[in-house]
Amino acid sequence: MRNGPTTPYLPFTPALAQALAGARPAERWLAPLLACRDEDAPTLYAAADSVRAAHMGSDVHLRGLIEFSNYCRRNCAYCGLRRRNRGVERYRLDLAAIVATAQAAEQLGYRSVVLQSGEDLWYTPARLEKILRGIKATTDLAITLSAGERDRETYRRWRDAGADRYLLRIESTDPALFAALHPDDDLEERKACLYTLRDLGYQLGTGVMVGLPGQTPEMLARDVLWMYDLGAEMIGVGPFIPHPDTPLKASTGGTVDQTLRLVAVLRLVFPDVHLPATTAMGSLDPHGRERALQAGANVMMPNVSPTEYRAKYEIYPGKICLSDDAAHCRGCITGRIHHLGRTVGTDHGHVKRVRDNS
Numbered sequence: 001m002r003n004g005p006t007t008p009y010l011p012f013t014p015a016l017a018q019a020l021a022g023a024r025p026a027e028r029w030l031a032p033l034l035a036c037r038d039e040d041a042p043t044l045y046a047a048a049d050s051v052r053a054a055h056m057g058s059d060v061h062l063r064g065l066i067e068f069s070n071y072c073r074r075n076c077a078y079c080g081l082r083r084r085n086r087g088v089e090r091y092r093l094d095l096a097a098i099v100a101t102a103q104a105a106e107q108l109g110y111r112s113v114v115l116q117s118g119e120d121l122w123y124t125p126a127r128l129e130k131i132l133r134g135i136k137a138t139t140d141l142a143i144t145l146s147a148g149e150r151d152r153e154t155y156r157r158w159r160d161a162g163a164d165r166y167l168l169r170i171e172s173t174d175p176a177l178f179a180a181l182h183p184d185d186d187l188e189e190r191k192a193c194l195y196t197l198r199d200l201g202y203q204l205g206t207g208v209m210v211g212l213p214g215q216t217p218e219m220l221a222r223d224v225l226w227m228y229d230l231g232a233e234m235i236g237v238g239p240f241i242p243h244p245d246t247p248l249k250a251s252t253g254g255t256v257d258q259t260l261r262l263v264a265v266l267r268l269v270f271p272d273v274h275l276p277a278t279t280a281m282g283s284l285d286p287h288g289r290e291r292a293l294q295a296g297a298n299v300m301m302p303n304v305s306p307t308e309y310r311a312k313y314e315i316y317p318g319k320i321c322l323s324d325d326a327a328h329c330r331g332c333i334t335g336r337i338h339h340l341g342r343t344v345g346t347d348h349g350h351v352k353r354v355r356d357n358s
């Protein structure tokens, strides 16, 4: 991400923090903060940390991540799971395996799981419905789905079957950048999916990558405003990490520092949303997730997938925790949270409702 020629220097002040939280912020405030100087960044992070403490408390909510299939019909230019990447050994977990993995996560103390996959149409509306009902019938887990773009009827069916939340990152709201990254996708269709999910009463998660080729602070500022207008309730952001088997293999990628600025700005603009300290942050920097937790984040998504499949879900290279099992990850994450003087959330970690359509 480069500093656009129109990005002026803007010092961060407590008054600005107040202004950001009060109403829909001005783009001209956001872009300079997203590109602020290293010497100003600690002030920005500290302000976001105190807004997090005031609105969300000390709890870090854990969501156990189940990567249930790495088949994907799409060809997103950045992603190692893209269909044209023939080097991926593909796998799918069946109903019994997914339900058993969720049950094991609950045994480890999780109150919530995320079911994530490539866009894999083998999971028909009926198959995934059965999986959701299987988990809901045998556990008390809150369920987040992250399975890409589907039609309204499918989303409705899965919502009725018990899916509480849905994660679908917009990736970028810049039309040219979105088009360049998604040869087989359409920005307006992706937006329409998010509006549908919102209408159906899902707790709504979206987000973007940081450091995409050609991305500017102004573009990221417009992404923040679009997510504000959407009414996003969970916002996952992470650095773009170039994958060697993709068209973007020669790109520079994003950094932890750029991403931390976005995490902090998001916390100031959205005091009540759930903001994960993403695995991509931990993959670039051993303390990346802790740094995010101290710059506004309040959620972590430890991997609970069976160890044998983890390396095959290679969205980007260098992903952490590939040889660990779910019990190990749970202990490791709890230790990291306590080390920061924070607590592990013991409830389902539902969003604080700012909308009233459910």
Ligand code: SAH
Pocket (backbone or CB within 6 Å): 078, 079, 080, 116, 117, 118, 119, 146, 147, 148, 167, 168, 169, 171, 208, 209, 238, 239, 240, 241, 242, 243, 280, 315, 316
């Ligand atoms: N197929 C689903 C969910 C799996 S991908 C979907 O696309 O929504 C989950 C997320 O991984 C994507 O939203 C994207 O933001 C992120 N991702 C993909 N490739 C990445 C890369 N090279 N570096 C960092 N994040 C990446």
Ligand code: SF4
Pocket (backbone or CB within 6 Å): 072, 073, 074, 075, 076, 079, 080, 081, 082, 083, 117, 118, 119, 148, 315
């Ligand atoms: Fe498939 Fe998601 Fe990767 Fe795109 S980002 S190729 S939809 S897994």
